[in-house]
Each structure stands twice: as structure tokens, then as C-alpha cells.
Amino acid sequence: MEIVDLPLAGLKLIKPRVFADPRGFFVETWRRDVFAKAGIAIDFVQDNHSRSAKDTVRGLHFQRPGAQGRGQSKLVRASRGRVFDVAVDVRPESPTYLKWHGEVLDDTSHHALFVPVGFAHGFCVLSESADVCYRVDAYYDPTAEIGFAFDDPLVGVAWPVSRSEAILSRRDQEARPYREVATEKP
DSSP states (O other): OEEEEOSSTTOEEEEOOEEEETTEEEEOOOOHHHHHHTTOOOOOOEEEEEEEETTBEEEEEEEOSOTTSSOOOEEEEEEESEEEEEEEEOOTTSTTTTOEEEEEEETTTOOEEEEOTTEEEEEEEOSSEEEEEEEESSOOOTTTEEEOOTTOTTTOOOOSSOTTTOBOOHHHHSOOOHHHHTTOOO
């Protein structure tokens, strides 16, 4: 397994070794000792799984420190299909504040994205449908949940779909620009 530092501090691309043959494949998707060696000493507490149709955009979401006293790190992968996965640095003290990075995650390369605390996260489905699995290091806390418009021009993510093409939840349809939600208290 190779773990690559990406341009935004703390964001990492996980490139597992895939063992494929005519029967199918085998891949390790997480290994505590390898992650710890790469600076990801995480105690994951919850696994999540979503299925979405082509052109669905989920995000940009994150958890602020709430009842748990901290945000939430994620290890995200596409277990089926193909997605454009995005992380946005929302740490005001960071030199890459409001910069974004995107990676294509799919069920062929089995790459994963480690998204640390202090990043918003979202993805757009590129295949007919996709299953996205993500492991988190803090329990979901609805009082700490926040999000902003996926197409906020201040952030400028180069999504593969426009707002008119994107399939959005009501929450994401009504999401406001980052500057409007940045100062809200959970």
C-alpha cells in the first residue's frame, strides 16, 4: 500500500496493491500499522455506505467540533462505480484555506482519500451508479453537521456537472455559500 501526500496538508491518497486474477480481486483497504507509519494514527469508530445515481452530487459537508469536541476525519473509497471526490480545506489558519483537491475514486484502482478534520467533503457520481464507503473517526453528530453550496464560486471546485445537471438532496439544493455558514455556531 502506498500513501501519497497531496497538495493540501493532511490530505492523503491511499493506493492499495490490488491482487487480481480471473476470479476477481483482493485488496486491503485499511491497515492500522501502515496508516500510522504515514502519520494517520486514527481510531475509526463508524463505517458509512451510500449508493447514488449518475450525476448525483453529495456535499460539501463537514462536522465542526460539537458535543464530541472535535470534527471528523474520513477515509473514503468507491467500492462500486466511479466518483469525482473532493476535499476543501476549511481551516481558517491554514495556508491552503478554501483550496480544494479532487481525485477520481473507482472500483478498478481502489484508491481511497483520507480527509482529515478541518476539511469539507463531497463527491459527484461519474458512473451509472456508485457505492461510496467511508470510515470515520468520530460518531455522526447532527448538532455539529454543516455544509455549503457545492458550486460556491469562492471555492471554485471544477465539478464535472453544473447545478442544472446535478442531482441534489433538498439540503444540498438549499445550501448557502461558505461565507454565510463559516461563522455560524453549531
